[in-house]
Amino acid sequence: MKMNWGWGIAIFYSTFVLVFIVAVYASTFVKPDLVSNDYYRDEQAYQQIINKKNNTNRLAIQPSIKVINNKLQIIFPLEQNTAKGNIILFRPSDASKDFSLPLSLNTSSEQEIDISNQAKGKWIIKIDWEYQSEKYYWEYELSF
Numbered sequence: 001m002k003m004n005w006g007w008g009i010a011i012f013y014s015t016f017v018l019v020f021i022v023a024v025y026a027s028t029f030v031k032p033d034l035v036s037n038d039y040y041r042d043e044q045a046y047q048q049i050i051n052k053k054n055n056t057n058r059l060a061i062q063p064s065i066k067v068i069n070n071k072l073q074i075i076f077p078l079e080q081n082t083a084k085g086n087i088i089l090f091r092p093s094d095a096s097k098d099f100s101l102p103l104s105l106n107t108s109s110e111q112e113i114d115i116s117n118q119a120k121g122k123w124i125i126k127i128d129w130e131y132q133s134e135k136y137y138w139e140y141e142l143s144f
Contacts, residue, residue, distance in 0.1 A: 052137030085129025
């Protein structure tokens with residue numbers, strides 16, 4: 001049988017519809033997680049985050065993060081060992097894995113977090129803290 005242009009058009013459109021149906025079916029399995037459930041309110045308060053980031057950028061020594069033996073080690077400048085605040089471990093791919101804990105530095109200005117039970121992949125560590133009435137904010141992207 002000789003194929004003419006009519007058969008070519010029919011095969012093309014049939015393939016297009018089949019790919020479209022498979023894409024719609026596959027999209028039903030993707031969770032539509034938002035970064036924040038109340039993103040409008042969060043966006044309005046973003047100027048405060050910018051001010052806190054500017055305060056952090058003015059620090060002589062920035063906080064740092066290391067992963068050692070399934071422990072996340074957060075290291076602050078030594079003089080800030082009395083800082084109070086919050087640490088949020090944010091998982092962009094799955095909001096149900098996000099968790100928060102208080103900033104609790106030891107005398108060496110360090111805090112360790114056990115990550116052995118956490119899912120491997122990309123995490124964003126968000127630290128919001130206050131020291132001597134000055135507010136700071138710092139984010140660090142990490143894959144472990």
